[in-house]
Amino acid sequence: MTDLLYIKKASQVITVSGSSEKPKSGKAMAEIGVIENGSVVISGDRIVYVGTDQAAEEFVNTQPETVTLVSGEGKVLTPGLIDPHTHIVFAGSREQELEMRLKGAKYMDILKAGGGILSTTKATRAVSEEELIAQTIKRLNRFLLHGVTTLEAKSGYGLTLEAELKQLRAAQKLNNIHPIDLVSTFMGAHAVPAEYKENPDDFVQLIVEEMLPVVAQEKLAEFCDVFCEEGVFTIEQSKRILEEGKKLGLLPKIHADEIVSFGGAELAAELGAVSADHLLRASEQGIKAMAEKGVIAVLLPGTAFFLMTEPANAREMIEAGVPIALSTDRNPGSSPTESLPFIMNLACLTMKMTPEEVLTACTINAAHAINRAEEIGSIEVGKKADLVLFDAVNYQTLQYNYAVNLVDTVIKSGEIVVKGGAIC
Numbered sequence: 001m002t003d004l005l006y007i008k009k010a011s012q013v014i015t016v017s018g019s020s021e022k023p024k025s026g027k028a029m030a031e032i033g034v035i036e037n038g039s040v041v042i043s044g045d046r047i048v049y050v051g052t053d054q055a056a057e058e059f060v061n062t063q064p065e066t067v068t069l070v071s072g073e074g075k076v077l078t079p080g081l082i083d084p085h086t087h088i089v090f091a092g093s094r095e096q097e098l099e100m101r102l103k104g105a106k107y108m109d110i111l112k113a114g115g116g117i118l119s120t121t122k123a124t125r126a127v128s129e130e131e132l133i134a135q136t137i138k139r140l141n142r143f144l145l146h147g148v149t150t151l152e153a154k155s156g157y158g159l160t161l162e163a164e165l166k167q168l169r170a171a172q173k174l175n176n177i178h179p180i181d182l183v184s185t186f187m188g189a190h191a192v193p194a195e196y197k198e199n200p201d202d203f204v205q206l207i208v209e210e211m212l213p214v215v216a217q218e219k220l221a222e223f224c225d226v227f228c229e230e231g232v233f234t235i236e237q238s239k240r241i242l243e244e245g246k247k248l249g250l251l252p253k254i255h256a257d258e259i260v261s262f263g264g265a266e267l268a269a270e271l272g273a274v275s276a277d278h279l280l281r282a283s284e285q286g287i288k289a290m291a292e293k294g295v296i297a298v299l300l301p302g303t304a305f306f307l308m309t310e311p312a313n314a315r316e317m318i319e320a321g322v323p324i325a326l327s328t329d330r331n332p333g334s335s336p337t338e339s340l341p342f343i344m345n346l347a348c349l350t351m352k353m354t355p356e357e358v359l360t361a362c363t364i365n366a367a368h369a370i371n372r373a374e375e376i377g378s379i380e381v382g383k384k385a386d387l388v389l390f391d392a393v394n395y396q397t398l399q400y401n402y403a404v405n406l407v408d409t410v411i412k413s414g415e416i417v418v419k420g421g422a423i424c
């Protein structure tokens with residue numbers, strides 16, 4: 001008989017329940033389902049009870065299994081945090097770009113000069129799949145220590161068929177060996193590689209005709225993403241790639257309107273993308289169109305912070321009815337952080353999101369942004385037991401304390417993987 005794991009009497013259980021079919025938008029983003037002195041019981045990898053501690057005791061007493069107790073006293077229990085936008089699989093580093101940017105160079109100038117994404121591409125192409133896995137595991141461990149139990153991982157530092165496949169296979173293997181679940185996105189359209197500088201349409205052709213079919217055939221990704229931005233991929237090129245991906249079963253995502261207002265949000269709505277990400281310069285019409293089509297806005301305030309620019313207008317989006325998710329955007333150039341809790345702080349402090357909206361954005365809405373909301377993103381009976389106990393007596397403390405890690409315990413698929421703030 002499988003053991004039960006009984007998380008007893010957390011000062012608050014944040015369930016974020018009732019929204020597995022549709023992401024939360026507007027005022028519903030503030031409904032996070034707080035249970036005071038609540039308990040959760042897990043059997044195998046599933047949640048089998050959520051509610052008051054008194055009823056939990058009665059429930060456990062009727063079960064024949066042996067019970068392992070985890071005290072929740074003085075702690076807040078939330079769903080495992082979900083990061084729906086990362087470029088975590090890469091080699092090398094780009095710390096020299098900080099000084100360049102401090103002296104006035106822009107992120108795009110560095111890319112145009114052959115640095116940025118292209119410098120990480122060079123480093124990623126040069127290493128073996130094993131080395132790529134070894135470098136990425138360290139980052140995954142730090143994500144786990146910050147309460148993340150599932151994250152999306154994009155390719156896009158290969159930019160040749162072979163090197164893109166290496167990145168995607170590394171993500172697949174990491175998904176099998178690491179407690180964090182990885183959900184893969186093919187992003188061959190991350191930058192135009194030096195070899196195609198003079199004829200970018202030929203690179204688009206290569207993506208459409210050679211890369212996408214293999215990625216789909218080998219089931220190496222669930223989503224397709226494009227860096228749709230002035231000087232990177234045009235609206236027409238992005239549309240072509242995402243439409244071809246869609247035909248092959250890859251759901252569209254878009255890096256939209258990050259640096260300039262470019263029509264990315266409108267394109268996301270037109271294609272029925274699952275999400276449009278960044279949106280710092282999204283137009284009013286673009287935001288309206290996203291709300292109408294239910295496209296999720298994945299906002300990345302850490303990137304705005306690190307690039308020293310104004311973040312997206314989250315309040316306008318919430319008022320327009322666009323569902324919001326939050327992410328680290330973990331990458332070596334514009335957001336080298338593995339702390340989703342710090343992104344939660346930034347979402348409050350720089351975008352005026354409320355602590356409740358932020359929790360929704362990092363749990364159920366993030367699950368929707370990676371098409372996993374039936375399985376994860378809330379604490380509900382039947383869902384996967386991915387949970388975090390924070391060393392805080394109420395959820396507001398999570399967003400109030402900044403740049404500290406309050407994660408005490410992480411439970412992934414019913415197993416305790418972090419205890420006392422350390423990996424088990």
Ligand code: IZC
Binds near residue numbers: 255332
């Ligand atoms: O490596 O700079 N914005 N892609 C689009 C990135 C940032 C990642 C990078």
Ligand code: ZN
Binds near residue numbers: 085086087255329331
């Ligand atoms: Zn990105």
